[in-house]
């Protein structure tokens with residue numbers, strides 16, 4: 227199996243171990259020292275003048291491996307440590323302890339070599355020249371990386387086709403809207419065909435159409451070129467479209483590292499089935515049988531009103547026909563719908579459930 231097949235998900239989790247590691251992170255920790263915060267009057271000024279410091283452990287002893295050709299999503303709440311992790315993976319920050327190896331090298335020590343191997347996009351910050359037209363910025367980036375003219379033309383055409391750059395190639399970067407600027411940044415980041423692409427919140431603030439373009443472009447790089455992708459985002463839809471694997475960071479530690487499918491499956495049991503039926507035909511018998519708390523097939527009724535019943539579904543796929551058959555024995559079913567749990571809801575529930583992450587990680591481990 228090659229990196230492209232892997233990126234398209236044509237493998238099973240264990241097969242990915244055959245691929246060479248692209249990024250190896252071992253016991254990585256980053257601490258920041260910052261002035262101890264003051265409260266009360268003139269707190270900001272008093273914090274600024276403070277002479278005592280506190281240590282913030284932004285990343286706390288994390289270890290993981292990303293294989294060549296993988297697309298890995300990194301999620302977590304604000305301040306969880308995602309950006310700090312990306313900065314250490316790209317060599318921007320040196321770790322307090324632990325190691326990062328990018329294709330076998332320390333990215334903070336081998337900055338030049340690392341720059342050749344990686345592309346980086348920060349959604350909140352541009353790496354382009356503010357006063358230059360976009361196309362001149364791209365030419366400069368290509369020059370810095372020593373991209374030969376034929377490759378530059380090919381990669382620019384590839385980016386133009388998917389990201390739709392032609393309308394604003396001659397516009398100075400400072401005049402670009404956020405969506406256009408991010409597309410320009412993404413095009414610049416991959417002109418030199420990096421083996422690994424780091425994207426830190428690339429879709430933040432983008433409209434749906436622009437977000438689709440950005441994700442489609444990254445998907446094509448990962449699927450067709452086998453580019454390894456590490457993406458941090460608050461938008462879980464991006465991860466669902468791009469990645470098979472997700473790493474959840476919580477308070478600087480890895481709370482979950484496994485497949486998106488497993489993450490969703492863990493809470494499949496939270497799906498609900500809503501059945502609408504002919505209340506007149508069902509009469510009193512209907513409201514008694516479909517009352518909240520009763521079981522229907524393998525499901526449990528969570529809500530009932532005349533003519534409408536909502537049932538919590540178990541994980542098994544065969545549950546729905548059995549429930550419908552049971553309702554159908556008593557009355558005429560007129561409509562039905564299933565509320566699938568979005569990854570967003572799943573993550574919210576994991577955060578809200580004590581021991582939720584641990585249970586999930588244990589289930590993931592048992593599957594391997």
Ligand SMILES: Nc1ncnc2c1ncn2[C@@H]1O[C@H](COP(=O)(O)OP(=O)(O)OP(=O)(O)O)[C@@H](O)[C@H]1O
Nearest residue numbers: 258260282284302303304305306307308309310311
């Ligand atoms: N340069 C710094 N100096 C001091 N503290 C920092 C610095 N950079 C980050 N931190 C702290 O480290 C913790 C992790 O921050 P980080 O930016 O990595 O989180 P994040 O998961 O990327 O959050 P967000 O989703 O809001 O971007 C936070 O408590 C943050 O305040």
